[in-house]
Amino acid sequence: MLDLQFLIILLFSPLLQGIIKKIKAWSQGRVGAGVLQPYWDLVRLFRKDMVISKTASWVFHAAPFITFLSVLAASMMVPVISVKGTIFGMGDIIALLYTLALGRFFMVLAGLDAGTAFGGEGSSREATVAILVEPMMMLAIFSTAIAGGSTSLSKLALSVDIFHSPAHVLALAAFFVALIAETGRIPVDNPDTHLELTMIHEGMLLEYSGRYLALMEWAHYMKQMLLFTVAIDLFFSYGIAGGGHGFAALSPLYYALKLLFLAAAMAVAESSRAKLRFFQLPSLLGGAFVLSLLSIITVIMLG
């Protein structure tokens, strides 16, 4: 029963990262690195020696594995190009999010393990952002779950096709903000910085090097693609194999196009904004929380 859709996420997630970077570069008037650059980065990191802090305990060694594997396990729960056969037929969205949270839990702990202020700072901020993002994301998902009558991703993907109800529009807006926050992008976090004052994700990973860093980075790419895929399943699943529309054989094409669209939207959103000061985040994320709350109320009132 276990099918291999998740390999798509495992193998193509660095490519998606490369594409986003490329579009970002274009929209900022740069040429940018090739779309395959993230692959080369990973290969380079896997080939390097590691430097590990003497202060660090076994948690520091375990965290890259647990982070990577939790994202991998979560990838198995999501319908990528076909609604059939996600992890033994059970792709539950709540289980998916909490499996991802397991990875984050250990990543944040690893930030505290080396005993530096940078790591602690990154961890503290990541935990705070999670507090603001998770409920909002969960509410947006509840709203789609009520509309679709299930929390199983396959069922939800079958029930949507293309978002059409006002509740879905609101939920999508909230979910998009959650995507930005969860993937560590501007205006929440800056993925390209190593400046102490602004970094969140990079701060936690500061002590990592070599293959551990490669695992962490790869996990981050996968998480990004995974969440994009969840967004596709929840809001525009049109053309997914096993659904009512389109040819099953074309579903990879549909999927690729939808990913490209999301990648472009993300790149443009990132280029057109400045990073927010950390304590201005609540207004952005709180706003999205209100959107998802409205979405819930809409779905209750209208249907």
Add this chain to the structure above:
Amino acid sequence: MEPGNLFLLSGIGLFIAGTVLFSIAPGRWLNMLYGLFAAGSVLAGLYSLGLIMPSAQPSPVYVFPVSGFLELAFQGNPLSGYFSLLLSVLGAAVSVYSIGYMKGAEGPRFQGIFYGLFLLSLYAVFFSSNIVAFLVAWEAMSLLSFFLVVSDTRDEEAQAAGITYATMTHIGTAFIIAAFMAGYALTGSLDFQGIRAGLAARPEWVRSLLFVLSFIGFGMKAGIVPLHIWLPRAHPAAPSNVSALMSGVMIKAGLYGMIMMGIGVLGGNVAWWGILALVAGGVSSVMGILYALMARDIKRLLAYSSVENIGIMLLGFGASIMFYSFHLPALAGIALAACLCHAMNHAVFKGMLFMGAGSVMHAVHSKNMEEMGGLLKKMPWTGLFFLVGAVSICALPPFNGFVSEWLTFQSLVLGSQTPAAYSKVISLLGGAALALTGAFAAAAFIKAFGISFLGMPRHERAEHAKEAGFPMTAAMGALALLCLLLGVYPGLLLGLISRIPLGGLSAVSPLSFSLAPVSIAGGFSGFWPAAILSAMLLGFLIVFVLIKTAGASKKTVYADSWDCGIRALTPRMQYTATAFTKPVRVIFKSIYLPRREIRISYRQKPFFAREITYRSDITPFIESYIYRPLLSAVHWTAHKIRHLQSGSLHLYLGYIMITLITLLLIWG
């Protein structure tokens, strides 16, 4: 005699033998006597299992006449069997832990006797089948735990906490007595079954009154907000083995009371009772975890997190009543299963966490997390088990917390299938509260583990910490394994829960589960924790082999942490627990109302400071804005009434005369 009853009687016998031996045995061997309590718990646990099993005959009633028509009656049923199983699991582990923990403790005889009796009184609460027995057991439980809380006579904070606890718990008991007396007055029966039968014909408002009274009374013991203020004081003040029992089991006695009264006796079929419980649950879970996040005292953090978890259980309980009142018994079953499942899971991991905190306190002689740090290297086993507990309580798969939290989420989302708009909105807001709680809990327990166990030691004593002894780590290890087992095979626990009938309500009925996967009938959803775990294990093997073969020639260098070139990172430069939560304190300042006080004394103003004192604290919202005004109102009234008591004989004679005349005017 039936084997089941033999288990019960010999279990009780062991408890009594234990308490007696505590008063006469030689001092050196006292801590070993906790082994008797462990054995007694195991036997009582076997009896409890028998109560839940389907083939069980109606269990025998044990009646002890007191005087006239007053009698103490005890009878087990599946629900009480489940709760006493919960008690037995934790009681056995904590008793084994106590063998190590109480070694060389002060006042060992007193501690041991009260500990044993406390366990017994908890069993009595779960097994009592009439009002009198219940109240006696309840009061014994409260008093014995009070004495254990104040057992450290030199700790003034513990003494104050004890007073708060005693006051609050007795106010709660008053409400319970009121509810029970009303039940007796209306039906003429002392027996819970009799009251149930007698009340069935009564109008709804009578039952509602009883529900509210018992909800407040039991809610006080369960620690729901705003009745919780004693809990974060009393639980940390007790010795850690007792804290584990108080947070792991005693608050569930409150929950048991609510379920037994609310659903078992009163029928549980009025929608707004469910709404009340849902609102109380949502508020408790969010407020509890908000304050847990800010705690610097590791046991206080755990105690506040108990408030949060009782809130999660109430979400399930409330949803269950709400569904039942809308004639959706299938959904009510899922919600009640979520509640019961979380009660057991919470007992397992919270007990373990309190034991871990106790081991840490033994090692570093402080409850303050700012004085710990780096303990994982000094106490590897305690650290590992504390981490397992932290992961479980944050509801991360594949550990047990996730199973019950997933079920709670499902029942709240299914709230959208109720007919009324208000119930839909409330249950989804409950879902939002639960989601918020999840993220906060992760932050709180990352802090609890990360600040205490990771990084560099922040204090000399943490540097010289030693691992806890074998019985202590063994007890924690057993519970850690249980966390994993119940997480990977949720069917073990759900199978038990499915056998608990409650009035017309059977928990779990539409939940289909085999040993490993769980799913909700009608295809709403499902998940399979064993598959998640095995996928991760398989993935680990592959990644590990890949890394080992690809990176075989690569070196790993151990060096200092990156220090920006200053060459001397000190423990004081690490993030502290206070610093870790600073962003949250700033963002939620309208709830926390943080206070900050900086005092600088100068040698030469303004450049040469002699001393800078910095104090930062948060204002406990509920204490300051509900209890303090209430207390001052009571004081004010008392002050005014005092004028009546002038001490003058003439005035008192005047009072008597006025009273007489008034009485004569009324009845004359």
